[in-house]
Amino acid sequence: MLLGGVMTMRDTVDGDPASVWDTAGASFARWRSGDPSALDELVRVMSPILWHVVRATGLDKEQSEDVVQTAWLALVRSAETVGDPQAVARWLCTTARREAWRVGKTAGRSTAVEDDALEWHLPSQPSPESDVVLKDEQSRLWESMKVLPERCQKLLRIVAMEPRPDYARIAGELKMPIGSIGPTRGRCLDKLRNELQRTGADR
């Protein structure tokens, strides 16, 4: 019965990305009040999100797994710095992304960030032999994404993978002017829409 309840909760999370924040906050609050099993829930809900947040910065898979682990260790060791439990998801995403930038820089992958905020390392693309089968709509979206300027592909991936991204903070991490991410995102989405319309008309 307990398992059934957990499954239902996860189904809800999968269906509504925004509710992840609330679920994570509730689990974190329970864990801090002494319920060890709540950490298990928190890890299972947030780890896939952290994976995507980290992968969007361009790290390879092995590095990404390490960074996700590092973010969790940071949380467990300094849980009291999170403050409001509702902030835990954002805290984890920010910690993971910062660690990812740091690891990427150390590995010489993100050195361009300083010169041109959007010219960072291209996220590794799925290999052609990947057995992922895309549905028609996703396939069309993917084809349209690939013709966008590289900087658009990167930015859209970064801001899409976090349910409620903090643009000001991301701008700071990318050394972009505060307030520039929203408009840049808008322009990239417009380009994507144009491409989708074009290919849609071609069919």
Next chain:
Amino acid sequence: MTTPDLPIDGPIDGPLDGSSDDALMLEIRRLWETLDPPPGDLADGVLATLAAIDLEFEFELMTLVDSHDALAGARSSAAQLAEVGQWSLEFAAPDFRVLLRISTSGNRRRIDGWVLPRTGMRIQVSGASAGHPAYDGAEVDQHGRFEITNVSPGLSRLWFLPEPGDTDSSSRLPVATPPFWI
């Protein structure tokens, strides 16, 4: 909440308002989730890592100090577990002791407990190898007593958790009994 239909053939041709931005962002997110799924053992790996450091401070283990069987052998086999009977156990934590009386009725168990000295806590039952389950648990009343009814039989442990509102709770660790038969 159901997954919204892919907006590519819909809102994109309509007004380019904020909601269609959000819908498109959600589709981008779903695309990457499909293209680049996390390793299947990602969360398990994280939990294993955390468990390795957690074991040292996750909870304090109580000590069994006494046990009395009102019905000898009541806990010795599955067949006898169904018998009507009762037995008692006493566990000690650094700051308190707890007396448990376990009664059987058919295939359900009931636990009556007494915490000495009276300490504000929540009490939960879990399987022997699991962390304690995610429900509120029983509370210790003003006399230090608590009751947990309708418990499933089996090897279990009891968790004593600081109350969330307790100002001392941040400095108090959860306390658990060793696994014992209920």
